[in-house]
Amino acid sequence: MxxxxxxxxxxxxxxxxxxxxxxxxxxxxxxxxxxxxxxxxxxxxxxxxxxxxxxxxxxxxNVQIVTMPIPTQEGITRDNVSVRVDAVAYFRVQDPMRAAIEVQNYLFAVEQVAQTSLRSIIGKSELDDLLTNREELNKGLALMIDSPALGWGIHIDRVEIKDVQLPEAMKRSIARQAEAERERRSRVIVADGELRAAHKLADASGIMSQTPGALQLRLLQTVVEVAAEKNSTLIMPLPVELLRFFDRAAQAGTREQTAEPATAGAERIQPDGEQQVQPQGEQPALTEHRLAEEEQPAVTGLGAAQDEAARPAPLTDVGVPDPRKPHRSGSAKRAE
Incomplete structure (x- = not known):
């Protein structure tokens, strides 16, 4: 028992x-x-x-993928801008033996390496890279963390920058820069549209000039569109040919007015009906003589002597020298 x-x-x-x-x-x-x-x-x-x-x-x-948030790190970029950056890392244990032997706490070790690597990336990068080139920065940050972690049997799958916090003054500056860039792009788009429209209008003008009926159809279409609107405006279409006629007439009148002053004082009508062109220097004397003839009253019926006396003196008698004869002084005449 x-x-x-x-x-x-x-x-x-x-x-x-x-x-x-x-x-x-x-x-x-x-x-x-x-x-x-x-x-x-x-x-x-x-x-x-x-x-x-x-x-x-x-x-x-544990060999699962571990999601580890990296605390916010503050640093100064290469272009001297103070920023605050936080990120997240994804890693897993690749060699359990090393993870259990080589490091006491691989989670804490990876976290510390991630923080120092993130601060290093901030100091080596510019602000524009942190804002626009995050993909390349993520790859560089993952390589920096993965290099020491491989000795612990840890493999870094990826690291991503979550947020970049900027000072308020820098935010306003970036906002103004973005607004100016959008304004520039809008002006370029508008200018490009106007250029294309101008090319199209030029092509349409060439086609319509080759087809006169197209211009009349366009005119009638415009009249119909305006008439459809509820207004009191009356539009009367004016033929384009009439405008062209007035334009040609105005140009012809301008040319005639320009040519008349050049020939006004260069011609004199002789008694026998012939025209004789006189030099410009003799025009004042001829004009005075013609005025004297016009002002002299007509005397008829007094005989030949009175007619001869009433006839105006020749040009040489009124003090106008004859250019064909040599000029003599008054003393020479008295001597004769």
Missing amino acids: DINIVLVVIGFLLFLLAVSGVRVVNQVERGIVFRFGRAQPHIRQPGLRFLIPGVEHMKKV
Whole structure:
């Protein structure tokens, strides 16, 4: 009886000992077995695993992708702008043995490396790169963190910059710059549209000039469109040919008025009806003589002597020298 009780007790203790050596490794974990403090090279895969109680113990390592937010880091960019940047890192354990042996706490180690790498990226980059070239910065930041993490059995999948916080003055400056850029683009678009419209109008003008009926159709269409509107304006179409006639007549009148002053004083009508062109220097004398003839009253019926006396003196008698005769002074005449 006593022996049976002892056997039962021994069997129960052995069962407890065997149960204490049973370990379950989950699908997302890998087991590192230490025997007398020494890591075994064989990594335990997911499933039911047995350990020697009191001799072996297991350390489980999660191999899932870890999402780790990087705290906000403040720094000064290469163009001397103070910014605050935060990011997020995605990594996973690639070598469970190194992650369990090489580093005490790989999560804390990766977080510290990520913070220092982010501050380094801020100092090496310009503000425009942080705002517009984040893809390249993300790749560079991932490489900087992944380099030391590989020695710990950690692989950095990717790192992304979440937000870049700027000072208020810099925000206003960037807003003004963006507004000016949008204004420039809008002006370029409007100018390009006007240029294309001008080309189209020039082509249409050439086509309509070759087809006179098209211009009349366009005129009638415009009249119909205006007449459809509810207004009191009466539009009377005026033929274009009439405008061209008035234009040609005005140009001809302008040419005649320009030619008349050049020939007004260059002609003199002789008594016999012939025209004789006189030099410009003789025009004043001829004009005075003609005025004298016009002012002299007509004397008729007094005889030949009176007619001769009433006839105006020749040009040479009124003090107008004859250019064909040599000029003599008054003393010479008295001497004669």
